[in-house]
Amino acid sequence: MDSNDAVYDGLKDAGIDFVVSVPCVNLSEILNRLDEDPEIIHVPVTREEEGIGICAGAYLGGKKPAILMQNSGLGNSINALKSLTELYEFPLVMIMSHRGTEGESIVGQIPMGESTPRILEAMNFNFFKPQTPEAAYDDIRLSWEMSEEEGKPISILLEIKYW
């Protein structure tokens, strides 16, 4: 299974029909495919925090939303994820390109990359770190239902070596 197919098919089979994004080079092929998919509304956003608000509105309007972003966007979204998403129990799937992991060439990605899993733990949000496309597909496919049950966001961290 191809690493991009796994994410895209996982989102489709989870029923995701509304995506907001801030790009990462590792997500570019998936973002292009989302743009071409007539069953998915794709809204590029200026900053991830704004995307969390848009996802909440989309859920109010009957959609199943996900955000695609770099893990740096988690840092930009922490308050909204707590005082909007968790407070009102909005389900949300967060697909994160996890930069700053093994193989990272940009030094600026490393501090946030190292802290990302611990930030999610401190937020008391469940996350997956699939190492293969097969595992990513399964985790993403089940993530929406899990998020609905928990009333909290579910994150999928895709490290550099995943791609």
Place this chain on the structure above:
Amino acid sequence: MARYKAIQDIMENIDEELVVCNIGFPSRELYEINDRSRNFYMIGSMGLASSIGLGLALSKPGDDIVVIDGDGSLLMNMGSLATVFANNPSNLTWIIIDNGAYGSTGNQDTYAQLIDLVETAKGVGFKNSFHYLDIDLKEVINSEDASFIVYETEPGNSKAPIIDIDPITIKERFMSSI
């Protein structure tokens, strides 16, 4: 006049529209003025009223969405001007109650006192960017582009109480009203 009267004026034009209201006193005042299941009250996440409204507008193209926002909150999420403009949902009407102050935290000045917000939105590209007192709100709600409206008021809060319904109930009754 202060925000309370502005919200009263706005709500006189509201029938079936879905309303998303800014955090703090704006939501408290709306709750006191005209509580309805088609109001979504923000209890947290300052700045995101227009983003919630945008997600809703894109998901429910058959419903009209009115966002009651504030100048301080707009300044916290200026990127939303670009995102709302670029997506241009015709069913979204975004009203800024501009009192030049962070009203819910003690009326500290905002930089909006120095900025013409109507011109700012025009500069971004909004075809519909108006002062509230120059327009008929209902006509603007029914127009064919996303709209940005600034209602200038004095600072000041009413004695509206804290909203006594919990966030999950706010969400559930809002969704069942759609």
